[in-house]
Amino acid sequence: MAVNNIVKRIQNIMRQDAGVNGDAQRIEQMTWMFFLKVYDTQEETWEYKAYREGKTYVSIIPEELRWRNWAVDEKDGKALTGDALLALVNDRLFPTLKNIEVTRETPRSKAIVKDVFEDINQYMKNGTLLRQVINVINEIEFDDAQDRHLFGDIYEGILKDLQSAGNAGEFYTPRALTDFIVEMLHPRLGEVFGDFTSGTGGFLTSALKYLEPQIKTAEDGKLYQNAVIGQEWKPLPYLLSITNLLLHDVEAPNIRHCDSLANKVTDFTGKDKVDVIGMNPPYGGSTEASVKSNFPMEMRSSETADLFMVLIMYRLKAGGRAGVIVPDGFLFGTDGAKLAIKTKMLKDFNLHTVIRLPGSIFSPYTSIATNILFFDNEKAEDAPEGYSTKGTWFYRLDMPEGYKHFSKTKSMKLEHCNPIKEWWNDRKEIIVDDGNEKSRYFSVEELIANDCNFDLCKFPKDEEEILPPAELLADYYKKRKALDHEIDKTLAEIQRILGIELPQE
Structure with a gap:
């Protein structure tokens, strides 16, 4: 399906919500939902693998809080909406995910859930509009190869909005x-x-795209899973990068939320x-x-x-x-x-x-x-x-x-x-x-x-382009400092050649 206008549709819905103020909050709001949807699709893969091996997969997210069990609208009139949906998200989902117990033994594929939600916020105040946003996100099937590929368009749209929100050069x-x-x-x-x-993971995903054609064997696939590592200390780009790597088939993204x-x-x-x-x-x-x-x-x-x-x-x-x-x-x-x-x-x-x-x-x-x-x-x-x-x-x-x-x-x-x-x-x-x-x-x-x-x-x-005043001044002072250094160096050389002492300031 065509998903290019997904971001625009979501933004139009969020603009009606009194709790969401500006592009930065809209991006944060939609991205945590994208993450949970993508993570739920990934868990389906892990469940299938465990079944094939005669094992049982246990999610780190409590069963009733997994995306499939509260976010999917089966069109039977039972989907949560309005105040009931807000109560679940605000009073149960966010507190639970922020406080998941993680130990040294917790696999990275599970620990990322707590890492992602530690510093992320839920801004929407209208539960009906929240349901509308979730339904739009559910139109994308991340287990469908075409939809996964087309998500790149959504991702680029989010990044451009992130730039417009005034946070551009840091992450993109x-x-x-x-x-x-x-x-x-x-x-x-x-x-x-x-x-x-690593910001939103641009270099890491470029590396993964470059490495993917090199996969010829099962052993190559294991190497691919551990091929990139990143660090990002700001929560929003960190969330974007984790989601992006999951969509590039990295099951346990090795991106650390740290300075x-x-x-x-x-x-x-x-x-x-x-x-x-x-x-x-x-x-x-x-x-x-x-x-x-x-x-x-x-x-x-x-x-x-x-x-x-x-x-x-x-x-x-x-x-x-x-x-x-x-x-x-x-x-x-x-x-x-x-x-x-x-x-x-x-x-x-x-x-x-x-x-x-x-x-x-x-x-x-x-x-x-x-x-x-x-x-x-x-x-x-x-x-x-x-x-x-x-x-x-x-x-x-x-x-x-x-x-x-x-x-x-x-x-x-x-x-x-x-x-x-x-x-x-x-x-x-x-x-x-x-x-x-x-x-x-x-x-x-x-x-x-x-x-x-x-x-x-x-x-x-x-x-050369004319810089904005603040950048022009900063550039001037840096160049003047470099020029002062050259002048001092030249004077010192003259002093050495002539064997004299120049007056000191």
Whole structure:
């Protein structure tokens, strides 16, 4: 059946309810119901498997509170609605699921129910409208392959609404980017793919889509079940990501509801590390002093994007591969922490590629320009003594023909990454007509001499977008800080050459 307009129908019903205020609450409301419907379908599969093995499946959800026993309308006049439905949901369902007893022995496939409901709310006040929403959701049969596939349209609709609700950049990365980065990282069954700020699960589902064609045997299927891990500390995207992985046939999604910056990075052991990392860490935010203390002194930064870069380096296995989206500020920043982080990357990792992305990829939600860093946890062949990086290729992805900028209606598509793919396997330096560098290789010695300022192969000035005032000021102060550093460095060099002391402020 066509399910593309499901979200719109649900939203129209919820707009009549006095308890639901704005897109964010509407999304949270519909998503917990989607989760219970999807989970109930998954439990049918587990029940069948148990029956085949001569066992009895026992749900962690009390029998009368399972979706099939209170939410399904059999059209016999017995379906709960109005005040009776509200009473069941508010007084029994939510308190029970929030307080399910979970022990170390509880399988992950069951423990996720409590994790999901711990910080989720029920906003609707009209039980009749609540029944209408539930009936719309029940039109989707998640055990039907076509409906499961078409749920992707619903999911994308929810994400776009999540962006409109003002929470965009934190959780949502364009599918074109996640699919492209995963393709370049080439995960294989038997490896573990991780995202430690997984949001709604975009990178994880892109990895699963890439891995699915590799399944040839029952053993491959088991590897697929354990192929991705994630962490997300905000409840709504966490709920979305769990539901999304269930729909990708992952029976026990290994996504933890936690703050991935909350542990000392020096305490991580081999079991905490993964083979492949794809991430878009939140940027523009600041963090508390208590969190910064979990990182080595020289790399303690107030910016979350910086700390996540450190976390990634500590959680990538030897021989592992990473593709990480970072803001421009990380590239040109030369303050103490950023310099230390980038120096460590060149010394301990092979930073082989930096892709400069057009500034409008995340428009209209933010105009902050971004980049992709690709690096491996291994030493490049012929890298100089003391470094794992021999040199780094920089490539600028220009806007596709016919596009002035990306927008909500003209978003980035995977095909727009084709120029990178064509260049990737046949790397050449590219100088465009105006003398501007589109692609160039820099040795690690050149990068170090440049104080690890990676702001190279820039976009031509006339293509730069005018930022909103707040972002413009933040960008100005970051660049001024970098310029001050360059001036101080030059003055120090003059002082050394002349053998004189310059006046101190």
